[in-house]
Amino acid sequence: MAKDKTTYVCTECGENHPRWLGQCSSCSAWNSITEFKESKVITQRTPSKNAHRGYSKEDAKIDKLSEVSDMDLTRFDTGSSEFNRVLGGGIVEGSVILVAGDPGAGKSTLLLKTCAHLSQIGKSLYTSGEESKGQVRDRGLRLQADISKIDIMNSGDVELICNVMVTDGYKFLVVDSIQTAFISSLPNSPGGVTQVKESAAMLNRLAKEHGVTVILVCHVSKSGDMAGPRVLEHIGDCMCKIEPEADSKYRTLRTSKNRFGDTTEIATFAMTAKGMQDVVNPSAIFLDKDGAESSGNMAYASNDTGRTLLINIQSLVTESQAENPIRGGVGFDYKRMQMLLAILRSRMGVNIGGNDIYVNVVSGVNLTKDVGSDLPLILAMISSSREHKFSVNTIAFGEIGLDGSVRPVPSGEERVKEAIRNDFKVIILPKRNYNKRLETKGVTLIPVSHVKDVLEIF
Structure with missing residues (x-):
């Protein structure tokens, strides 16, 4: 009888290891590697002709790939x-x-x-x-x-x-x-x-x-x-x-x-x-247009997952009472917020870095990898620091570069159409995402190419 083969397999990710380890090198899970013994004996219920088979239908006939008939999907x-x-x-x-x-x-x-x-x-x-x-x-x-x-x-x-x-x-x-x-x-x-x-x-x-x-x-x-x-x-x-x-x-x-x-x-x-x-209409879950207008609020048209969602971004800029200003963020990347504050100071002349700044993405949506939220976040922070209230019918999207340029984002047209469908009347967007065919009666499109253009909105 053949000797059983011993393998060590992670129960979390299924990775095979040559020996037992305390931590899986693939998924980093602790105490998840278990010893398995695989018998090489083929029992009577397993016919030898099926001992080695692929995962799909077998067809040993050789055909020209270009001559294979079309597969009609039902x-x-x-x-x-x-x-x-x-x-x-x-x-x-x-x-x-x-x-x-x-x-x-x-x-x-x-x-x-x-x-x-x-x-x-x-x-x-x-x-x-x-x-x-x-x-x-x-x-x-x-x-x-x-x-x-x-x-x-x-x-x-x-x-x-x-x-x-x-x-x-x-x-x-x-x-x-x-x-x-x-x-x-x-x-x-x-x-x-x-x-x-x-x-x-x-x-x-x-x-x-x-x-x-x-x-x-x-x-x-x-x-x-x-x-x-x-x-x-x-x-x-x-x-x-x-x-x-x-x-x-x-x-x-x-x-x-x-x-x-x-x-x-x-x-x-x-x-x-x-x-x-x-x-x-999932935007109805994340978007609140019924509340009273207040400073620090800005709507954002997100498309990071391939489907446009309209989300509320909130910011609160208040005078710091501590030696080191506090930065708090929920649903947003802390390091990217620091970068945007540096752009505000260097490219726009808006110095709010000495204040405590809090950022919140409503409904717990995670925008840590969504660079299109740069523009609405800057608008929200300036709005809070200046006590400027945007209309609840205002929405924005756009990525901001270190030189202060407002860069285009993917699916710009879909974002605009979704915003219009949800009755937004003012849409602030990158200039390179703007197209005349997007113009709609009763809707104002404000294309911007640099963060300095943003100051004209206030």
């Missing part, structure tokens, strides 16, 4: 316009979709409603290794979803699941979750690196060989990455992650990989008693 409506848009226009037949998220993020809630809608199109099977059939049924009734055509199975045996899918002619499969799936011929326990990898590979072959659409629920690690081996991310055609916003009522769905669409799209949902409801 897409199915998921029942959610937001989910459809993130997937590239609907879920593709024969694809494997990975949906990850923290516990309670809404993975099972979203996919149960999706499965209910897909069951009206073709036979659908929902397999749950974490909840009983009664729990899943009760959730479906609470969500008021039509679950009459959903078939459910409480099993994580992937070989059994694949056999049922092919034999009974199912078109859609939801596995909740891949961490509870297993192949009985493997000695490892469910959730282990080998089980997750081989289970996902078998389900991927099911999708490619039989045209079955597979949706896999995935856990996440402490660092927020998808739990399990990295190969899991390579197997999936589309990888989505559900993230809760600062207000736990809202959820954001993002894609980091999509073989059939764009990865810049994001979807916003509201978690309600009836499940995940589409938020068609």
